[in-house]
Amino acid sequence: MTGFALPIPVIETERLILRAPRESDFPAHAALMASDRSRFIGGPQEPAFAWRGFSASLGHWALRGYGMWLVADKADDTPLGRVGFINAYGWDEPELGWHVYAAAEGKGVAYEAALAARAYGAAHLGLDGVISYIDPANARSQALAARLGAEVERDGEVMGHPCQVWRHPKQGTL
């Protein structure tokens, strides 16, 4: 094996660690993308497509200088979801995105992770006051965005899908 490893930063919160995704996280990710829970984030998808998205989230860091972290349980490294900045082809600007795997739902994991990622982006990546694209029917993500202090800015679309564009407050104005 070579020593190729992208220097993706690691963030620790009270209960979580945000780190680069690795292959052992893929089964949890593939399970999400195969399920109906992925209907607001481009799924359900066959595992081959889920793999492309999973491995592309690493290359995203190399191409953009920022990307998504894998959110893991700080205690035992169990993969709980993903959070971070997405700016793939077709995005208007970088967005803060999040999703949690089924077993981690309802524990405030996405809130804790998104708060930490947003703060890191503003402090270290030049990403402040970013957007989140949210499906008009995705009430849970809308509730989280509101809890994070974001507000609906306009109607938009990604990949031809209509969605709401939420704008996060600049960290200086929190």
Added chain:
Amino acid sequence: MPLSFAPSAIPVIETRRLILRGPEPQDYPTFKATFTSYRARFMGGPLNAYESWMLYAAEIGHWQIRGYGMWMIHDRDTDETLGMAGGWKPAMWPEAEIAWVIWPGKEGRGIALEAAHAVRGYLYGALGWDTAVSYIDPKNLDSIRLAERLGAVKDAAATPVDGNDVVYRHPAPAALADSQLAHGIEMEIGHYADPLFKPKGWPID
């Protein structure tokens, strides 16, 4: 500011006419031109612009996950990109494969042969692979011809990716080292590299 990621940890392979380096952001336009074109019909394409971008990001991610991946093939003199070659193994694939793609208009110069021969030598030598396959669409005659020029033979017993592909098995490292086959490959590459050599017949990769 966004972080800056140098791809320097990906090894560079130099051959007589080529330099193989990791995929870099500035190489993306030629990748996109190929993968959004009919040229990509045997590689899951043509892709739309989003799928193409995601696949390019996945090419880079593959290096981190596997420790190997696809190199970008550059012309040694002009640095222009000519295609890609390397090792490839998405999740759930039966085995790691040696893969290649040559950009449209760059075929017929033995580029893929020279690049695939070099990456196979690297994967066998530096990374210690003891076998390798190539999964090829049975309608992709140019790639089948290249696999055969590289000494690979159809392996009917091997598991294909999804049944729409044929598995070619490359000669094992010991069978390839210092063999008549290896010498023949190097001679063929030498003939392509020699500007006095003008192959007859239609172009092959």
